[in-house]
Amino acid sequence: MLGKTANGLTWMARYIERAENVARLIEAGSRMSLTRQDSEGTEWSAILTASGAGWAFEEHHGTDFTAAKAVDFLMRDPNNPGCLLAAVEAARTNGRLVRTALTREVWEAVNDMYLDLASVLAKPVARRDLPDMLQNIRRHSALIRGMVSGTMLRNEAYDFLWLGTFLERADQTARMLDVKYYVLLPNEDAVGSELDLAQWQQMLRSFGVNRAFLGVHGTEYTAANMADFLILDRRMPRSLAYCTSNAARHLEHLSQTHGGDSEAHRKLAKIREDLSARPADTIIREGLHEFLDGFVVKISELSDTIAKIYRFTA
Amino acid sequence: MAHFDEMTGFGDITRQPYQSYETWLKEVDTDHLAKKANRAESLFRRTGITFAVYGSDEVDERLIPFDVVPRIMSAKEWAYLEKGVTQRVEALNAFLHDVYHGQEIFKAGIVPEELVLNNEAYCPPMIGVEPPAGVYTHIVGTDIVCTGEGDYFVLEDNARTPSGVSYMLENRETMMQMFPELFAQMKVREVAHYPEELRRSLASVPPPVFDGNGRPTVAVLTPGIHNSAYFEHSFLADQMGAELVDASDLRVKNGRVVMRTTTGEEPIDVLYRRIDDDFLDPLTFNPDSLLGVPGIMDVYRAGGITIANAPGTGIADDKAIYSYMPEIVRFYTGNDAILPNVPTHRCREKDALAYTLDNLADLVVKEVHGSGGYGMLVGTAASGKERDDFAAKLLAKPENYIAQPTLSLSTCPILTKAGLAPRHVDLRPFSLVSDKVKIVPGGLTRVALTEGSLVVNSSQGGGTKDTWVLEA
Amino acid sequence: MVDVSLRIVHETRYDYGVPMGYGLQRLRVRAPSGAAQIVEAWDVTITGGSQAARFTDQHGNESELYVLTPGASEFVVRIEGSVKPLIEDGVVGEHDGSAPLGLYLRPTPLTMPGQAVRALSESIGTELADIHALSARILEAMPFDTSVPANALAAEDVLQRGAGVCQDHSHVMIACARHLGLPARYVTGYLKLNDREEQGAGHAWAEVHIPGLGWTGFDVSNGYAPDTRYARLATGCDSREAAPVEGLIFGEPQTTLSVALRVEEAAAQQ
Structure with a gap:
């Protein structure tokens, strides 16, 4: 497979995953601000930070963190290069670039997502349409993953797609968890407060795993339990452990066609070791923010290594 | 002027190839057709058969308009065209070999030497080069028009990188989804095997360096995702099971052109390139080209790769050469051309120039090197001022122009908002050349969507139709 | 008959100053024998590149394409030969x-x-x-x-x-x-x-x-x-x-070109 194609597949998948995560962030933001009318701004500021658009927002809108402005900025504002529409466009451009490595159904699902969102997001989304809209985005991305599972050969292309998906998802989960833990609460006294609990619940809900959490940890919405669930629980499809172990599986498949392990395998193995080295409460004690920050950096280094060894660019 | 209509001839009869279709048509109403047309459009959008139009700051993605009424041909009509196009394509290849080798045709005084050697489309680096299997034009698109029952003329040969075949294939695919009942009832010959034939044809001309083990590696070279024909490039690569590469994937190494893959570098045996000669190799041609592969011509000339179509084939479809095609066909095949040319006045010749200037109102005048319907004057449709302006251009550089009578192109019904209405059409069948010439039955029917217009180019408001060749 | 030969030693050196990535040099450095001259001896030594293609072009030149050796910081073409000119009047x-x-x-x-x-x-x-x-x-x-x-x-x-x-x-x-x-x-x-x-x-x-x-x-x-x-x-x-040497270099190295050329008359070999 062409190095360029591997690059395009990885990024197509990453951008789709990213679009879905932006949608989930907006969902979390909407829920949080709905439950607490008085300080809407804090949540949206944090959500913008989590999506990496905080500075860009302030540059264009100052600190006017209203829901309408924040949602529009996250969804479709051309001043936000990381907005949902830009991610979908980038996914589709990458899809066109690697069209020959996709099945017709996968490509059409990607193109459909773009055509649908480009037309809906031609103008601001009314607040009443937002829930449907967000659900629609999740459906599109689920459909694409389903088409990948259902129609593609289990070859290199398949592995690069999933590698992109899981690296992006791990990155996004880490960022979101960090924002909730580090940015959202007004002060340390608020830990364990009603506000704290509500925020954790909304976050779980936006991931679609609130019921699952209940099954595992009951109603103990402590930072340690959340960290355990979102970082270490291998059954939870957005946890860092789950994402990295799946990424490792696809990297493993690739090594079979590429004659053995590489620097990327070693890097990922180290990341996974660090994840399983200590329980959640130790992580919290040693500093969750530092832990997540370090994780995000290591994932980004791993991406660079993968790009290098699989000759993504000349 | 009465036009010959593909469906109704010159009068109210229904021509034989359209009889079953007409019966079916009587049973459906135009609303039904309009619904199908809408559905077809959304299918095309979804597949992504769009081309980019670059405006001042925005990129607009457009579809080439598709019409749901097929253009239908009888087996007999097709057999005649197939024979005529095959003969012409063989002659083109013989001509190309000759102008880059022995130049017998100059010595015989049939085509003026300077018209070829001084032509920008003539490619000196091809002199003395023996392309694999002697094939220059692996793919040819021949533009044909019809003016009456069996009255076909070749309007243009496209021997460089003819495009449009993806529309032929997708049009058929869409028609089969829209109107399965028609295909069940009428025996329409298949076109879907074109990509396989293309692959077979390309794989049958590996370069001398190919050792005969395994299958030759075929790749399609595109200028990139921003090219207006990118869809077709990726479509053909996909359908052939070949890699789609751009210049950034390729480099020259150890006598081969290699592509950068996830496991290393893999040599390409046959490159179906969809970029023009001028941009192919900055070391040999335009040094400013960023789209090309530096050194690929050296590798080609040393026998390390097959380039399809071969560089320098443009001399065969040059409009100045076109007018000599009947003589060219006779010279190389020993027979008269089966398919006639449109009578052509070469404005480089004094008498022809005078005639052209005197009859501008009735003629179509084209730029010798132009394409896409640009730089041309349709005398019957032009205003007095447009004609005067054009006459000035013509006088300044007469050798740049040829003139042809305005042909009364056949029409074919299309679906308009007001129901079915006739519009002018042409036809571009695609020939594949290896040890023989192979033509998939059908081609791309282009249609001028504006009433009365004769310009079928997609860049100027043309659309397309599916082309049906009946089995009997 | 002329009884002298020309002995030529010609070295062209491209010093890039930095290790090079990808680059090409096309050479036309094979003196031809014909009506104008007889080539008595002709050696070409290339340092810093490997041959990617060789062919005779439309003018009859022996054309060679070299790919720079990755990491090399110079490319040197050394020609040493002897030619017997055959014409006196152009x-x-x-x-x-x-x-x-x-x-x-x-x-x-x-x-x-x-x-x-x-x-x-x-x-x-x-x-x-x-x-x-x-x-x-x-x-x-x-x-x-x-x-x-x-x-x-x-x-x-x-x-x-x-x-x-x-x-x-x-x-x-x-x-x-x-x-x-x-x-x-x-x-x-x-x-x-x-x-x-x-x-x-x-x-x-x-x-x-x-x-x-x-x-x-x-x-x-x-x-x-x-x-x-x-x-x-x-x-x-x-x-x-x-052009005897025609290159295409990617990137922007600070190239120093130096040429050492010696042409001398020598007694003709009989």
């Missing part, structure tokens, strides 16, 4: 080769005639004496001047500039000759200057196909007809097609 004779003579009438971007070229060719005939007169006229209009920039410019531009080196003079001669309807071509090679053996650079001259004589050389810069002091390397429609 007349090489009838055309042969795969390219039709008519090809040498075709203008190239570097030899496209403009107003100045047309004016200079005014009232010039097509006899040998006419072309000699043209040669003198060119040198008068643009005296030899090594201070002009070294990059190849179009004939029309250098003529309007009014100064040039052998490359420029040859381009103007070619443009004028073609304008007069005579085929013309560009030749690269060596000249043994009378007063010295170390030379600063290779040489170039023009050849015009004169009816009755065939290809005839004109060294406009020196006012000579190429004779036994000349050895030829490559031919083309202009300098781009006849």
Whole structure:
């Protein structure tokens, strides 16, 4: 497979995953601000930070963190290069670039997502349409993953797609968890407060795993339990452990066609070791923010290594 | 002027190839057709058969308009065209070999030497080069028009990188989804095997360096995702099971052109390139080209790769050469051309120039090197001022122009908002050349969507139709 | 019969200063034997690259493409050889080769005639004496001047500039000759200057196909007809097609080009 194609597949998948995560962030933001009318701004500021658009927002809108402005900025504002529409466009451009490595159904699902969102997001989304809209985005991305599972050969292309998906998802989960833990609460006294609990619940809900959490940890919405669930629980499809172990599986498949392990395998193995080295409460004690920050950096280094060894660019 | 209509001839009869279709048509109403047309459009959008139009700051993605009424041909009509196009394509290849080798045709005084050697489309680096299997034009698109029952003329040969075949294939695919009942009832010959034939044809001309083990590696070279024909490039690569590469994937190494893959570098045996000669190799041609592969011509000339179509084939479809095609066909095949040319006045010749200037109102005048319907004057449709302006251009550089009578192109019904209405059409069948010439039955029917217009180019408001060749 | 040979040692060195990535060099450095000369010995040694292709081009030049060795910071072409020149009066004779003579009438971007070229060719005939007169006229209009920039410019531009080196003079001669309807071509090679053996650079001259004589050389810069002091390397429609070394380097290295060239007369081998 062409190095360029591997690059395009990885990024197509990453951008789709990213679009879905932006949608989930907006969902979390909407829920949080709905439950607490008085300080809407804090949540949206944090959500913008989590999506990496905080500075860009302030540059264009100052600190006017209203829901309408924040949602529009996250969804479709051309001043936000990381907005949902830009991610979908980038996914589709990458899809066109690697069209020959996709099945017709996968490509059409990607193109459909773009055509649908480009037309809906031609103008601001009314607040009443937002829930449907967000659900629609999740459906599109689920459909694409389903088409990948259902129609593609289990070859290199398949592995690069999933590698992109899981690296992006791990990155996004880490960022979101960090924002909730580090940015959202007004002060340390608020830990364990009603506000704290509500925020954790909304976050779980936006991931679609609130019921699952209940099954595992009951109603103990402590930072340690959340960290355990979102970082270490291998059954939870957005946890860092789950994402990295799946990424490792696809990297493993690739090594079979590429004659053995590489620097990327070693890097990922180290990341996974660090994840399983200590329980959640130790992580919290040693500093969750530092832990997540370090994780995000290591994932980004791993991406660079993968790009290098699989000759993504000349 | 009465036009010959593909469906109704010159009068109210229904021509034989359209009889079953007409019966079916009587049973459906135009609303039904309009619904199908809408559905077809959304299918095309979804597949992504769009081309980019670059405006001042925005990129607009457009579809080439598709019409749901097929253009239908009888087996007999097709057999005649197939024979005529095959003969012409063989002659083109013989001509190309000759102008880059022995130049017998100059010595015989049939085509003026300077018209070829001084032509920008003539490619000196091809002199003395023996392309694999002697094939220059692996793919040819021949533009044909019809003016009456069996009255076909070749309007243009496209021997460089003819495009449009993806529309032929997708049009058929869409028609089969829209109107399965028609295909069940009428025996329409298949076109879907074109990509396989293309692959077979390309794989049958590996370069001398190919050792005969395994299958030759075929790749399609595109200028990139921003090219207006990118869809077709990726479509053909996909359908052939070949890699789609751009210049950034390729480099020259150890006598081969290699592509950068996830496991290393893999040599390409046959490159179906969809970029023009001028941009192919900055070391040999335009040094400013960023789209090309530096050194690929050296590798080609040393026998390390097959380039399809071969560089320098443009001399065969040059409009100045076109007018000599009947003589060219006779010279190389020993027979008269089966398919006639449109009578052509070469404005480089004094008498022809005078005639052209005197009859501008009735003629179509084209730029010798132009394409896409640009730089041309349709005398019957032009205003007095447009004609005067054009006459000035013509006088300044007469050798740049040829003139042809305005042909009364056949029409074919299309679906308009007001129901079915006739519009002018042409036809571009695609020939594949290896040890023989192979033509998939059908081609791309282009249609001028504006009433009365004769310009079928997609860049100027043309659309397309599916082309049906009946089995009997 | 002439009884001297020219012994040539020619080293061209590109020093990139940094380890190189991908880059190409196309060479036309195989001196041909023919009506003008017999090549007695010819060795080419390349350092810093590997051969990617070799073929005979439309002008009969042996053309070689080299890919720079990844990581190498220099590329060196060393030529050592001996040539026995066969002509005394510039007349090489009838055309042969795969390219039709008519090809040498075709203008190239570097030899496209403009107003100045047309004016200079005014009232010039097509006899040998006419072309000699043209040669003198060119040198008068643009005296030899090594201070002009070294990059190849179009004939029309250098003529309007009014100064040039052998490359420029040859381009103007070619443009004028073609304008007069005579085929013309560009030749690269060596000249043994009378007063010295170390030379600063290779040489170039023009050849015009004169009816009755065939290809005839004109060294406009020196006012000579190429004779036994000349050895030829490559031919083309202009300098781009006849350049002995033509490179394409990616990135922007600080390249230093150095040339060491020695042309000396030696007793002919019998």
